[in-house]
Amino acid sequence: MSKLEQFRKQQALREQLANRPLLHVAAAPEDVAALLTKQTDSARLASLDYLSSLSLALQAAPRDAHELLRELDQEFDQVRVDDLLAKAQRDIIGAIAGPLGLGKFLAVYDKQGGNVTTVHNARQDFYANPDEEKYNRDDYDRGLNSQGKKFAGVGEKSVGSTFTRGQLDKEQKLRDGYTGETVKGDQTSPDHIIPLKTYHQNGGFMQSKTQRADFGTDTENLISTQRHINNSMNDDEKLEWLEKKSNGRQVTNEEHYKVDRKLVEKALKRGQETADRHGPSTSEKAAYYTTHAAQTGMTEGLKMGSQQAFGMLMVELFSGALDEIKELYRNGRQSDTILAELGERLKRVGVKVAGRWEQMLHGFSGGFISGFVSNAVTVMINLFVTTGKRAVRMIREGIFSLLKALKTFLFPPEEMTFAQAAHEALKLLAAGGVVIGGVVLEEAAEKLILGVPLFAPFAGVLTAVLVGAATALSMTFVCYLLDKIDLFGAVRAERDKQMIGSLDTRIDAQMTLSMSVIEELDGYLLTTSSPT
Template identity: 30%
Template sequence: MQPTLTELKEQRLQKLFNDCQQQVIAQIIGPFGLSTAMFEDRNGGNVTTVHNFENAGADYVAEKDQKTYAASREAYDRSKLKDIKQSVKDNLKAPGVDGYTGKQVDPAHLEADHVTALKKIHGTRKNHLAYNTGENLDRLSEVANNTENLVATHREVNNPKRAKDILEFADEVVDGQTQAERLDLDRERMSAAKARSEQYLERTANRAILVKQTGEVLKTGFQQAAQMGLRQALGVLLNELVNGLFNEIKTLIKHGVEQGKTLFDEIRQRLAGVMARVLKKIPDAISQLFQGGLSGFMSNLLTFVLNGFVSTAKRFVTVIREGLIGLFKAFKIILFPPAHLTAEQALQEGLKLLSAVVMSSVGLLLQETVKTFIASVPFLLPVAEILSSALIGTLSGLLSAFIAYQIDCLFDRHGYDERFMDELISGARSGEVFAHGLLELSDSSLRNVGAYNQSIVLYQGIGQAYGSAGRMADATLASLERTVTQTHEQVAKSVATIEYIASSQRDIEDFLGTL
């Protein structure tokens, strides 16, 4: 028998009280408990991105890149970069051709010019991240002094060019003439040299950053996967333990110590029962270990990708990590419902998980504000972190349970409406069957009326036939009466004739007798 709407409301209210306990404990143990103890989230995530390195402050740069970050902001000092090796100079001078003019030049007058100046290479912060200049500048020097960035040119070109862009230098006007005109520079050669240099520097830096960040993403991803998996597994076991202790204490207070047992024996027995239930949760904990590990790795990767475009504060990093595990569970249950749930029930449970994710995320974002407010009270400063976590965790759990209750009510009303509609449809179908029966009865009645009409017409025909037969019988009767009358008359005449004959016979016999 389907429960009534009132009964469903009572069931949901009781479930709301139970969910409040479950959600509050889960929030305090999970995002606002174990996570706080196990994770040290930082602005920008675990891996320094080029975006954060170039645009954000030191707080958004990973600790291992702090020296590099500081080096990238130091004033350019050429003396700190390695000089060009003599072998490189010799290789460039050997042909005796000026790379910017194309003319033959005495090799003794040729010098190695950095197409992209050392100052510009040093001033590009991306290069410092790529080549880890916090340890040393050797790698940056090696790249800058590569032959792809060097051109052999006459010292009359190299000396005035200094750290300028080669094309800008060519357009510089001196005594009414451009440097290109004055020094007979070949624009095509200069453009080719600049393009080759820029492509080489960009390609080399990108390759170095790719190798660096790939290794760091994998390393930090596996570390966070292990931490998140462990947190999820511990969360399952601790949640069962705390809930079990809570329920056993409540039962003990309500029913007291069983007769014949001491309080110590009762407590020991109940603790044993709680531990047995905790041990039964180990398979679930192992499942959560793998799910948490996958979520931890993906959240680290997602944080890295987002920081490639925007700089995320540490609270957002926490939200990404905590929210991703909830999203993973929600979409898993919606897209791949367990065998014991219908598609609608899976959607209901998925929406409840999503609401919990939203509430937890809002709570995590507000925690810093609450912590700051609590810390403003001097004697609460030492416990501000603990109090803010407990307070926000409790509120998040209560709000999550309330929203879950509203979702259940919404689906209950939907289910009640569906049952009501089913009843209406069933009644409509019964009415349809009844109407169909009436229609068939009406059709049968109409057919009977038609048959009656045909019978009446037939009866009328028979009556007319009977009338005609009656008239014919009357005529026949009249004819018979006339015939009978005539016959009587004929018989009378015959009798008279016979009597006359008989009389005549007697007369003859008498006559003969006389003779």
């Protein structure tokens, strides 16, 4: 029944009482007559009228009205603070068990530069899988190419020896490809114009050993030069080598070895064309990154999913245990023996934890998606900048917070308004920023604890506990500040809704009481009064 219908019913009952003939009342029994001869309680009758009572209170006692609103406002603030403190307790446990607990343990497997080798990282000599991808000259020099040939290591049958013999004239001399001089063949060796290491760092690490050997044995990237020049070049790129002053000399290599720069530049053009022909194309590089990002993303997803699920498990376990300890302290023991008491309480904790399996499953799936996405983001970043191990972890935690915020903002629960969704998403982003700050603080805190010999054996645990607690408290403080700032008006709207709800509850209670009194009085009069 709506308030309007309740009011109309109340008014109808009052009018029915007011219009009842006095003749009927005159013939009433003595107890009714005695009741009617009593002094009228005007205040009581006024209280039975919902609208007039509310209007009278506001006009005659505005201080009481303001005091009631202030009381409701304080109740709202107290409930919010209690919820915030309860959440802080869970956040402390979660921070210790999650990003700063299990997350720290999983971070041991993080790699500088991420889980997928990029060209940028290879040039810095960072490889995700060094055993397979790190530069090894033997893969190019001594590996078998597609035709079963090697550049070196098989004497005169090697591609290098065959190439040199092809350059000799009748006097067993040849033209130095870099200086233009004619020199004896036995004083020269074939040089890879585009260094093998340069080729490897620019994409050769993505290829098979056979493909690497194909480039190493391609004569279009070979040139004959004097052995001492070749040895001096090592794996340097040619133009850089020309400008170097090797072995402490005052002149450049170009001047010292009397190298003809034009011949070098001409050779480089030929060598680069050969490298481009053998190296992975843009589409092949994209396929390599995509495939490896997907493979490693699965592993990262499992790591992050496990972290979130285990973190939630620990939160529920320890929170349940703390609740049982509080209940035991307040109400005392309920079983005859300590073992029975402990068993009963552990059973309740277990039931509570088991009841959260669905949330843990959601936590695992959310963590899995975040781990997968963060791995892909890390790969993209490493195309341009090499990330450190701690940066990889920060990206992972940051992406997790970002995705949670986006989910809350884009797919809020049905009862949540746009402003509330935006407010909660902002708090999630802020909390994620605090967690990232905790990861940064963690290293400094651990070093500080390791400096104290007494605490050094427990440095890892102490760091997780102290930094976890500090992080959770900081998250609570930041969320409290965001509630106070209330950028989207969500807290104000929630406050108004709760206060109006509380007022409605009180009004409904008073209306119900008024109607019950009127109905009871009306029924009593109807049953006790009759015409003479």
